[in-house]
Amino acid sequence: MSTAHVLLGLLAGGPRHGYDLKRAHDDRLPQAKPLAYGQVYATLGRLERDGMVTQSGQDQDAGPERTSYQLTDLGRERLAGWLTEVEPPAPYVASTLFSKVVVALLVAGIEQTTDYLTAQRAAHVTRMRELTAIKTRPGASVGDIVAADYAIGHLDADLRWLQTTMSRVAELQKEVTA
Structure with a gap:
């Protein structure tokens, strides 16, 4: 699974902060391995570095300050491309x-x-x-x-x-x- 692409997909609906992305991932992919918060924030950092997301604001709802992220045009293009790529069947038995x-x-x-x-x-x-x-x-x-x-x-x-x-x-x- 590409965590980056899943996060891009979750951001396609509008800006979200890391905590909300982690919850949305775990809710929308209920049988998948839950994401760690550190994994979400590290992935967001790489996506921001690569120009696929940008910070869209800060909020502090009865807790620590949270940075929201939103997709950039490049992020939307990458997400659209990923969604059209056919996954090759696994070449090896890895069980x-x-x-x-x-x-x-x-x-x-x-x-x-x-x-x-x-x-x-x-x-x-x-x-x-x-x-x-x-x-x-x-x-x-x-x-x-x-x-x-x-x-x-x-x-x-x-x-x-x-x-x-x-x-x-x-x-x-x-x-x-x-």
Whole structure:
């Protein structure tokens, strides 16, 4: 994820200060890793340095003084360009789950690998149920639903892979014992 581009997108609706941007990020991307305040302010500093945002004022609502930022024309252009760029599919498998299964097959043996695959499947199913509950709860926001759908899609793909791998391990076990 490009934090800079997400912040530019949040600023597209009008000026905001860092605290408000952090809250908006965490509210609008509910299943994403929350941003740290330091990350927001460091990113705003780079965006300002690069001419994509500018300070638009100061306010002090019953707390410390806060600087508001707004998009510049360059920031709007960069945001528009980013929104039209197609994300390339990941060129490599970069999953702890995949790595763990491969290493388990190499080191732990078939029985332990099968036990791990079974436990991992149960964890995935539990998480899918949690996400389904989020989607169906009264008052769920569109952001909550879209984020849950995205996560469920990935979990579903993992579950299909786990099932296929479980079948392959069973075949491998037959070969070893034959």
